[in-house]
Amino acid sequence: MTRRVPKRSFPVGEVRRYLEPGPIVLVSSRLGDKTNIMTMGWHTVMEFTPALVGCVISGANHSFRMIRESGECVINLPTTQLTDEVVGIGNTSGGEIDKFAHFGLTAAPAKAVAAPLIAECHANFECRLHDDALVDKYNFFIFEVVHAHVARAPQHPQTLHYTGDGVFMVSGKIISRRAKFRPGML
Amino acid sequence: MTRRVPKRSFPVGEVRRYLEPGPIVLVSSRLGDKTNIMTMGWHTVMEFTPALVGCVISGANHSFRMIRESGECVINLPTTQLTDEVVGIGNTSGGEIDKFAHFGLTAAPAKAVAAPLIAECHANFECRLHDDALVDKYNFFIFEVVHAHVARAPQHPQTLHYTGDGVFMVSGKIISRRAKFRPGML
Secondary structure (H helix, E strand, O other), X not given: OOOOOOEEEEOHHHOHHHHOOOOOEEEEEEEOOEEEEEEEOOEEEEEOOOOEEEEEOOOOOHHHHXXXXXXXXXXXXXXXXXXXXXXXXXXXXXXXXXXXXXXXXXXXXXXXXXXXXXOOOOEEEEEEEEEOOOHHHHOEEEEEEEEEEEEOOOOOOOOEEEOOOOEEEEEEEEEEOHHHOOHHHO | OOOOOOEEEEOHHHOHHHHOOOOOEEEEEEEOOEEEEEEEOOEEXXXXXXXXXXXXXXXXXXXXXXXXXXXXXEEEEOOHHHHHHHHHHHOOOOOOOXXXXXXXXXXXXXXXXXXXXXXXXXXXXXXXXXXXXXHHHHOEEEEEEEEEEEEOOOOOOOOEEEOOOOEEEEEEEEEEOHHHOOHHHO
């Protein structure tokens, strides 16, 4: 069983640090007394302030209605320590199993939303639905990150990046070109 | 100088293979006789068929008006061989320099759009503006990939993934969990 990861609060305007590189994420939700988790790979940062993240959540997911009706979710960042859980969660339905129990994950209380954090993830981004204008047409939800929790270490977590067909790219080395950026472009 | 990369046509419904892991991309455009290139990190796959990609293109970019008015662009996938070009393109303005000439890149003709391909990139995705409903509010463009060109090798190009502050994560090892997926979930 994987261990719970202690975290500190983190500025919501800087969540691009973790989401822009394109990691697969786990989205947790709550509606009434039911919780659920789904695996998601189609998301993008959209704005720093407010901290907006756009996500495609297919209507085929049990989470779709839970998130739309509750207007909340948590975007959780798993590392390679949770690879089997990421795959298992993506290949089962919350209509049939309790994913927290089935995958041995801990639902921890969030600060600003009723949806639970996944304690074993490297980071947790508490989200409120900001704009559902494109949900009917594209299943595209725009969330505002209202509170963020990030582990102190490692600084660059080993994330999973899905390429389809059951294959993941794992994050590799870090390179800095900071000296070549204009300050406003960092 | 980097070399031009020979490519084959690729199914547009499978571009997630390259875009879902979150690489930084170069967006090329044309308006009249002017071309331009911008660096972009805020994008997500939105649908297989039609092959939709959602992108945030700030109005501060010289490319914004070129892409909105022409209704076209090409999303080009650079590898680490083009790291300096990626950074340079992101830190200069097409209002001041000709980016193809300045960075020694080759503007190759596309099949379905007037915007040029960047010949030195690993892949080129020709795009037509599909929906501009969220452009005014969020600078969010939804493009349809109408033709894709991908190099035959390597199968997993070494892509750049931006984390802010001048720091990039480079794509790392590949792992497969294909056997653990339900067929419809791949």
